[in-house]
Amino acid sequence: MERLAHHARLEWEGSTGVGYRAYSRNHSATAAPASASLQLSADPHFKGDATLLNPEQLIVLAASSCQMLSFLSLAARKHLDVVAYTDDATGYLSEDLRKASIEQITLNPTITVTEGTDEGLVRELVEQGHDECYIANSLNSTITITPTIVFAG
Structure with a gap:
């Protein structure tokens, strides 16, 4: 079986010749075939633009999204009817x-x-989703999941 590859393109322009405090951390990222482009920066602690997403936030978003997608896939296969899923995730440096x-x-x-x-x-499916999540399996971070289950109706 051929390995599945995911490609991304990052673009930055500026000058670091102006010194650490002054160069722009703003950059853009794309990942074909998706047409969306992300405008990114560094965390404000590292002189970035707080109005833009930063790499640390993207890691947290990726872990959250992968967990949700893994869980929903398992739930669908078990014909378990999930009608909503939200996550307030946090990453700690x-x-x-x-x-x-x-x-x-x-x-x-x-x-x-x-x-x-x-x-x-x-x-059980939340835990199994974590075990099957590509992002969680790719990170060295400790990931804890504290689900709240709500019954619709």
């Missing part, structure tokens, strides 16, 4: 910036299912 990393990502999904759904099965 290491305190030692010489060994910079996102040490921990906390996912806090609220999962809405139809009345009569087995809550234990939902929680």
Whole structure:
């Protein structure tokens, strides 16, 4: 089987000759065949533009999105009726910036299912989704998931 590849293009222009405090951290990213373009910057702590997404936020978003997609796939295969999913995720940078990393990502999904759904099965599928998530399996960060299950109706 051929390995699945994901390509991305990053573009930046400016001058670092103006020194650390003054060069622009703003850049753009695309990933064909998607037509969307992201405007990015560094975290404001690192002199970036707070109005733009930064790489650390993208890691947290990727972990959250992958968890949701893995969970929904499993739920659909079990014919478990999930009607809404939201997640307020947080990533925590290491305190030692010489060994910079996102040490921990906390996912806090609220999962809405139809009345009569087995809550234990939902929680089991959340864990299985984590085990099957490509992003979670690619990161060194500790990822914790604290789901809230809500019954619609």
